[in-house]
Amino acid sequence: MNCKVLLVDDEKEFASTLAERLDLRGISVDVANSGEDALRSLSNSVPEVVILDLMMPGMNGLAVLERIKQDFPRIQVILLTGMGSVSEGVEGLRLGAFDYLMKPVHIEDLIARIKDAVSKSEREV
Amino acid sequence: MNLRKFIPAPCRDLLEIPEEIQGPRRYAMIRRNISILMFLITLVPLALMALINYHQYQSALKDEVLSPIRVLVNKTKHSFELFLGNRLATVRFIASAYTYEDLANEKKLNRIFRVLKQEFDGFVDLGLIDANGVQVSYAGPYDLKGKNYANQGWFEQLKVNSVYISDVFMGYRRFPHVVVAVYHLSDSGEAWIVRATIDTRRFDELIGSMGLDTRTDAFLISRNGILQTQSKFYGNVLDERPDLIPPASYEPAIVERNDSTGKEVLVGYAYFNRSDFILMVVKPKAEVLKAWYTLKSELLLVFIGGVMVIVFVVIRLTRVLVERLQVSDEKRELAYREVQHTHKLSSIGRLAAGVAHEVNNPLAIINEKAGLMKDLIQLNSEFPQREKFLGLVQAITASVDRCRNITHRLLGFAKRMEVQIEVLDVNEVLQETLSFLEKEALHRNIKISLHLAKDLPRIASDRGQIQQVFLNILNNAFAAVKDGGTVSMATWDKDFNLVGISFQDDGVGMSEGTLKHIFEPFFTTKKVNGTGLGLSITYGIVKKLGGEIEVFSKPGQGTRFLIFLPKTSKEGVES
Numbered sequence: 148m149n150c151k152v153l154l155v156d157d158e159k160e161f162a163s164t165l166a167e168r169l170d171l172r173g174i175s176v177d178v179a180n181s182g183e184d185a186l187r188s189l190s191n192s193v194p195e196v197v198i199l200d201l202m203m204p205g206m207n208g209l210a211v212l213e214r215i216k217q218d219f220p221r222i223q224v225i226l227l228t229g230m231g232s233v234s235e236g237v238e239g240l241r242l243g244a245f246d247y248l249m250k251p252v253h254i255e256d257l258i259a260r261i262k263d264a265v266s267k268s269e270r271e272v
Numbered sequence: 273m274n275l276r277k278f279i280p281a282p283c284r285d286l287l288e289i290p291e292e293i294q295g296p297r298r299y300a301m302i303r304r305n306i307s308i309l310m311f312l313i314t315l316v317p318l319a320l321m322a323l324i325n326y327h328q329y330q331s332a333l334k335d336e337v338l339s340p341i342r343v344l345v346n347k348t349k350h351s352f353e354l355f356l357g358n359r360l361a362t363v364r365f366i367a368s369a370y371t372y373e374d375l376a377n378e379k380k381l382n383r384i385f386r387v388l389k390q391e392f393d394g395f396v397d398l399g400l401i402d403a404n405g406v407q408v409s410y411a412g413p414y415d416l417k418g419k420n421y422a423n424q425g426w427f428e429q430l431k432v433n434s435v436y437i438s439d440v441f442m443g444y445r446r447f448p449h450v451v452v453a454v455y456h457l458s459d460s461g462e463a464w465i466v467r468a469t470i471d472t473r474r475f476d477e478l479i480g481s482m483g484l485d486t487r488t489d490a491f492l493i494s495r496n497g498i499l500q501t502q503s504k505f506y507g508n509v510l511d512e513r514p515d516l517i518p519p520a521s522y523e524p525a526i527v528e529r530n531d532s533t534g535k536e537v538l539v540g541y542a543y544f545n546r547s548d549f550i551l552m553v554v555k556p557k558a559e560v561l562k563a564w565y566t567l568k569s570e571l572l573l574v575f576i577g578g579v580m581v582i583v584f585v586v587i588r589l590t591r592v593l594v595e596r597l598q599v600s601d602e603k604r605e606l607a608y609r610e611v612q613h614t615h616k617l618s619s620i621g622r623l624a625a626g627v628a629h630e631v632n633n634p635l636a637i638i639n640e641k642a643g644l645m646k647d648l649i650q651l652n653s654e655f656p657q658r659e660k661f662l663g664l665v666q667a668i669t670a671s672v673d674r675c676r677n678i679t680h681r682l683l684g685f686a687k688r689m690e691v692q693i694e695v696l697d698v699n700e701v702l703q704e705t706l707s708f709l710e711k712e713a714l715h716r717n718i719k720i721s722l723h724l725a726k727d728l729p730r731i732a733s734d735r736g737q738i739q740q741v742f743l744n745i746l747n748n749a750f751a752a753v754k755d756g757g758t759v760s761m762a763t764w765d766k767d768f769n770l771v772g773i774s775f776q777d778d779g780v781g782m783s784e785g786t787l788k789h790i791f792e793p794f795f796t797t798k799k800v801n802g803t804g805l806g807l808s809i810t811y812g813i814v815k816k817l818g819g820e821i822e823v824f825s826k827p828g829q830g831t832r833f834l835i836f837l838p839k840t841s842k843e844g845v846e847s
Contacts, residue, residue, distance in 0.1 A: 158633055164640035171647050202629070229632030230625070230683075249683075250632045251639035251676050 150265050151194040153177045155185040155211065156227075157203040161250075168254055174261065182206025186214060193219060196264045198257075199244075201228040201235055209238060216243040221271065223264035227252060303594040310586045315579060322575045329571070333564045338526050341540040341553060341560075344482060345524040349542045349551045351478050352492070356547060359452050359470055360435055362392055367456035367466040375400040375466065378409045378417075385411035394470045396449060401465040412469065430455045430465065437547040440472055440492075440500040440509060448472045448500075448509045472509075475501050482553070489554040493517065500549055506532075516552065528557065613791065628679040635675050642668040693841045696735050698763055698771055699724045705742040706761075709750060718753060721760035728763050731771055732841040737813045744810040745775050745833050752779025752831060770819075770836040777832075782825040790823065817841065 156162040166176040179185035201208035223245040236247040245264045289301050374380050385398040397412020405422030421427045430436040438451035453467040479490050492500035497514025499507050524542045531537050536557040543550050646665040649655045749759045759777045766772040789795045791811040814821045818838040825831035
């Protein structure tokens with residue numbers, strides 16, 4: 148599967164390992180360790196899907212989501228968080244996130260959601 | 273405003289029970305203390321009132337009883353004095369109207385005596401005594417002519433006072449008599465004395481006219497203690513009874529004393545002004561104060577009746593009061609425990625969310641690292657001990673999954689479920705839930721018994737949540753029963769607002785200690801696979817749905833859960 152993903156998570160160990168695993172499955176992944184990093188990275192290259200943590204120091208996930216949806220409405224955002232707050236999940240979906248997943252996640256589930264997101268963005272074109 | 277400061281300190285102490293005294297003893301003490309206090313504030317004024325009334329009535333009644341005696345004594349004394357004064361005046365008239373010569377003439381004197389006896393009763397004789405005390409002439413039954421009285425006490429007394437009334441003496445025909453004498457000094461300076469004897473039958477008539485009852489005595493007594501008239505109880509005429517003489521008083525007076533027989537009596541009396549007589553009326557005290565004694569016993573009866581009514585009312589009232597207090601205390605305690613429980617749930621919920629989040633992140637790292645290891649091993653077919661490592665990684669990811677399940681349940685508990693209301697049939701939901709457990713029931717030969725109300729009203733509630741509640745309880749029931757045990761369920765239309773669902777198992781049951789804690793988060797008796805969240809979540813859901821959950825259990829006798837769900841949902845209205 149060929150697609151480009153931006154993984155945003157302040158847990159570097161988690162982000163790098165997940166990125167490597169996705170790479171092994173043919174998904175090219177850029178990693179950003181903060182919201183600010185993510186927005187900078189987006190100005191260089193635009194992925195099809197962003198995997199976004201909600202709780203991060205500095206700019207929080209929902210704010211990043213809002214900016215992405217505002218500047219790059221075609222990018223699909225999958226929220227991936229350790230915090231199971233329904234209100235945040237609902238808020239995320241309201242702001243236009245594609246889905247909401249909880250850590251730890253099975254890689255197969257994640258890839259399935261990424262595929263769904265990609266096909267959705269393709270349908271929207 | 274603090275009313276407590278108006279309560280006197282000892283009473284305040286009575287109302288304060290030390291905190292360490294709890295349970296039935298505390299309420300017994302409260303009951304005792306309130307009773308004491310109420311007795312004090314009701315019985316003391318009552319007793320005071322009774323005492324004051326007692327004294328007031330006593331003095332009022334005494335006055336009322338005594339004044340007629342006084343009046344009677346006064347009236348009779350006047351009658352006596354009138355009688356004596358009258359006789360004295362007659363004798364004085366004779367002494368003044370006739371000359372010495374007239375009176376010295378026995379013929380004339382006899383005529384005067386005859387007329388006198390016609391006009392005035394009681395005269396026994398009449399005589400003239402000259403200034404030297406010698407009887408000059410005499411008309412009457414005795415032969416007193418020539419008798420010399422010069423040496424007798426009364427003769428000297430008469431010369432000083434000019435009139436004289438003697439004490440009673442036994443005279444002619446054994447009748448008691450008195451002597452009335454008048455000393456006359458004529459214009460020419462001659463002096464003579466007219467002396468008459470009167471029998472005292474008239475005295476008895478006067479006493480008889482007092483209209484006394486049989487237990488009351490009245491008599492005349494002389495100042496030197498000799499009875500002048502017959503007494504009912506104290507002797508005959510001329511008996512000496514100096515012990516009867518009351519203290520001197522010319523006004524009618526009353527004294528209380530014990531008479532010679534020891535009887536309590538009231539003595540009304542008055543001294544005569546112009547003679548040595550004392551009129552005495554003696555009444556037994558019991559007789560006089562009969563009205564008072566009646567009143568006293570009535571007063572006592574009313575007092576005792578009042579006390580009994582107060583005691584009865586106080587005891588009943590206090591019992592009701594303290595029972596109400598106990599009930600309200602228990603209700604408050606229950607509400608307090610519920611609030612505490614809810615509070616505990618919510619704070620544990622917050623803690624759980626925090627913990628879950630903190631654990632989820634490192635868990636995710638482990639998961640990815642292990643996943644990557646697996647990826648790398650799978651990609652390299654030359655990897656030494658490939659199968660063993662794959663097995664190890666598999667074990668890691670399985671453990672991660674287990675942890676994830678726990679943290680997800682923790683979070684589920686923490687976020688307190690959103691409610692989705694629909695109209696549903698509880699029987700249907702129950703049967704649906706049972707279908708999840710059919711296999712296990714079959715496998716373990718557990719007998720399922722259903723008593724579902726046929727026309728159970730449909731209720732507005734959350735299907736998923738109710739299912740979870742049923743599932744949690746059924747899981748516990750299945751865990752509690754042995755293979756071949758029974759789990760029975762029933763539904764019924766409880767009342768206007770609620771439907772009831774019961775789950776009864778014949779499993780191991782629970783001790784009271786366990787029962788107390790089963791709705792608390794993280795409390796579990798399952799050694800493996802128990803998070804201790806199941807019943808806590810169940811409790812939370814039932815409460816959130818506006819229902820009630822109750823549990824009854826005894827070790828070895830199984831467990832019974834009762835759930836009451838409202839027919840209509842507030843949540844539904846809001847959403």
